[in-house]
Amino acid sequence: AQTVTQSQPEMSVQEAETVTLSCTYDTSESDYYLFWYKQPPSRQMILVIRQEAYKQQNATENRFSVNFQKAAKSFSLKISDSQLGDAAMYFCALKGGKLIFGQGTELSVKP
Amino acid sequence: KAGVTQTPRYLIKTRGQQVTLSCSPISGHRSVSWYQQTPGQGLQFLFEYFSETQRNKGNFPGRFSGRQFSNSRSEMNVSTLELGDSALYLCASSTRLAGQGELFFGEGSRLTVL
Numbered sequence: 001a002q003t004v005t006q007s008q009p010e011m012s013v014q015e016a017e018t019v020t021l022s023c024t025y026d027t028s029e030s031d032y033y034l035f036w037y038k039q040p041p042s043r044q045m046i047l048v049i050r051q052e053a054y055k056q057q058n059a060t061e062n063r064f065s066v067n068f069q070k071a072a073k074s075f076s077l078k079i080s081d082s083q084l085g086d087a088a089m090y091f092c093a094l095k096g097g098k099l100i101f102g103q104g105t106e107l108s109v110k111p
Numbered sequence: 112k113a114g115v116t117q118t119p120r121y122l123i124k125t126r127g128q129q130v131t132l133s134c135s136p137i138s139g140h141r142s143v144s145w146y147q148q149t150p151g152q153g154l155q156f157l158f159e160y161f162s163e164t165q166r167n168k169g170n171f172p173g174r175f176s177g178r179q180f181s182n183s184r185s186e187m188n189v190s191t192l193e194l195g196d197s198a199l200y201l202c203a204s205s206t207r208l209a210g211q212g213e214l215f216f217g218e219g220s221r222l223t224v225l
Contacts, residue, residue: 037214044114045201045216091154098167099144099214101154 002027004094006102013082014110020067021077021090021105029096034068036077037101040088048090051075084109113137115204115217123223129190132220136183136204142166143185144214145177148199157200160185161208189222197224 003026013019025034036048051059051068058066063083067076079086087109092102116135124130136143144159144167156169160179177187183204189196199221203214 044218045203045214047213050213098156098159098169100156101146103153 002029002094002096002098002100004092004100004102006090006092006105008105009103010106010108012108012110013079013086015082015084017082018078018080019082019107021079021092021107023075023077023092023102025073025075025092025094027073027094027096032094032096034066034075035093035095036064036066036075037091037093038086038088039091039104040085045091049077079107082109084111115202115215117200117202117217117220119220120218121221121223123225124192125225126192126194128192129188130192130222131186131188132200132202132222134185134187134202134204134217136185136202137215140204140206140215141183142205142208142212143179143183144203144205145185145187146201146203147171148201148219149197154201157187159208166208192224194224197222 005024032053034051037045038048039045049061049064063080065078089104089106091104094100118133142161145157147155158177159167163179174190179185199219201219203216205212
């Protein structure tokens, strides 16, 4: 069975600072994908960043980067230079067979 | 380019009734997947359709069903509604099977069961 665990229900960061959201997963698949999705309040969920498990290089999208530790089955998201618009629920997701989401981390950004 | 459209956005039903939710994917997208989002259980995968065929199914009872039409539009149906079915139902479309390509989500259909 596949599982995704986000151990931080809530996180807070000061504007312009850096924050890291944690995610651990488990899968028996050898080929899989990992994602971070963002769900702003009352708005649509959007993809933040995507990582193919076979790639050793960590994915980066502007201010967003991941720390992918395959052996440890860890996939954390780092947000640099946090902005007010980054406030949202963040979901870690794993696609091996089915697409499975973690419970989410609610990020607040303080001005 | 129009995004993923879900209808209705809000609906209220009573226990025992049935409901049908609709999802129109982005033009050209052949994959449609459905998720149930609740505060307690988070986001749970319901099923995925690709080119009118169900490709994956989550761990939901048979009361939850879906289908996809030739134009890629999808519907999901929940029969004999229970209070616990109250949730936000999200639909997402993709050019490839969910996870292989980026998912584009709709705004969801919020179902309240009384």
